[in-house]
Amino acid sequence: xxxxxxxxxxxxxxxxxxxxxxxxxxxxxxxxxxxxxxxxxxxxxxxxxxxxxxxxxxxxxxxxxxxxxxxxxxxxxxxxxxxxxxxxxxxxxxxxxxxxxxxxxxxxxxxxxxxxxxxxxxxxxxxxxxxxxxxxxxxxxxxxxxxxxxxxxxxxxxxxxxxxxxxxxxxxxxxxxxxxxxxxxxxxxxxxxxxxxxxxxxxxxxxxxxxxxxxxxxxxxxxxxxxxxxxxxxxxxxxxxxxxxxxxxxxxxxxxxxxxxxxxxxxxxxxxxxxxxxxxxxxxxxxxxxxxxxxxxxxxxxxxxxxxxxxxxxxxxxxxxxxxxxxxxxx
Numbered sequence: 355x356x357x358x359x360x361x362x363x364x365x366x367x368x369x370x371x372x373x374x375x376x377x378x379x380x381x382x383x384x385x386x387x388x389x390x391x392x393x394x395x396x397x398x399x400x401x402x403x404x405x406x407x408x409x410x411x412x413x414x415x416x417x418x419x420x421x422x423x424x425x426x427x428x429x430x431x432x433x434x435x436x437x438x439x440x441x442x443x444x445x446x447x448x449x450x451x452x453x454x455x456x457x458x459x460x461x462x463x464x465x466x467x468x469x470x471x472x473x474x475x476x477x478x479x480x481x482x483x484x485x486x487x488x489x490x491x492x493x494x495x496x497x498x499x500x501x502x503x504x505x506x507x508x509x510x511x512x513x514x515x516x517x518x519x520x521x522x523x524x525x526x527x528x529x530x531x532x533x534x535x536x537x538x539x540x541x542x543x544x545x546x547x548x549x550x551x552x553x554x555x556x557x558x559x560x561x562x563x564x565x566x567x568x569x570x571x572x573x574x575x576x577x578x579x580x581x582x583x584x585x586x587x588x589x590x591x592x593x594x595x596x597x598x599x600x601x602x603x604x605x606x607x608x609x610x611x612x613x614x615x616x617x618x619x620x621x622x623x624x625x626x627x628x629x630x631x632x633x634x635x636x637x638x639x640x641x642x643x644x645x646x647x648x649x650x651x652x653x654x655x656x657x658x659x660x661x662x663x664x665x666x667x668x669x670x671x672x673x674x675x676x677x678x679x680x681x682x683x684x685x
Contacts, residue, residue: 379411382400382413382591383439385427385440386416386440388417391562392562394623395591402616403609403612406612412438424542424543425541427445428441428445428449428487430594431592432489432594438593440592444587445541446487449487450487451524451668451672452671454668454672455672455675457522457587458676459529459584459654460584460657460658462586463582463586464581464583468494471682471683489592490592490593492609492613493616493620495620498561500561500564500583500585501556501557501585502564502576502577502635503557504574507577507643508643509649510648510652511532511533512534514530514533514534516535518538518554518555520548520554521537521557522585526661527539528660545569550572556575559585560589561578561624561631564576565627565634570631570638571638576635577645578635578644579631582649582650
């Protein structure tokens with residue numbers, strides 16, 4: 355009798371707890387303007403999640419309108435002050451240096467290459483690393499990019515010698531320094547002004563950022579397009595573990611399903627934005643160079659000699675991640 359009474363009393367409390375989670379409007383933060391492919395991906399995710407479960411609500415804050423410093427999004431995810439964020443994992447290397455694997459030059463060579471790693475031991479190890487550090491990965495969004503600068507055409511590594519470059523991560527910085535460049539660290543939101551004022555001569559970044567941040571306006575040379583690029587970066591939608599752990603199993607499944615539904619459109623957008631980037635630089639009068647296979651091979655050789663061993667030396671976890679990535683490639 356007492357056991358049955360306890361169950362009857364507990365049931366409403368459990369329903370109230372679930373309802374509280376369901377009724378919450380989740381805050382989703384990112385640094386890009388409306389219309390950027392990552393913003394569109396966020397909105398597609400939110401729309402699908404709400405369609406699958408109308409009790410799940412989202413408010414999206416684009417353009418760094420909620421968190422002015424994009425690097426601080428990892429702190430917000432960890433302490434739960436933001437529920438979700440599109441967070442380039444490289445911004446978190448100050449706290450979790452192993453995250454450099456998500457931009458390690460040459461480790462992932464294209465969006466198609468990244469998709470071969472979906473569902474692999476590498477993805478599992480990366481998810482475990484992120485969850486141990488306060489956030490859960492929902493999407494598998496990888497973006498390609500290239501090189502642009504104000505001074506000269508970039509081809510093989512020796513062509514960056516003497517330039518002031520932003521590489522986006524320590525691993526790329528190591529490679530660029532070895533090629534003779536000076537390197538500077540800053541988020542995408544600061545790139546336009548840095549180029550305009552001469553703080554930077556050039557940079558590596560994603561095609562999406564070249565377009566949405568209008569960086570083609572401040573550069574005269576671009577190494578973009580084609581089949582070869584040394585710049586591929588992981589920019590997933592992530593959810594705070596504090597929020598994730600409060601969701602019911604069904605709610606978690608709903609968010610995973612909504613995230614998976616964005617993949618095809620997001621990948622298609624990367625093809626589209628590559629063409630838009632070429633058009634934008636061309637219209638701005640920039641000289642466009644397509645990286646050749648011999649040039650790519652030189653960059654890859656340099657990366658494996660410099661950035662790769664440096665990354666593996668970070669920790670046993672970094673070494674395991676790199677090994678998992680190499681072993682996860684499908685024949």
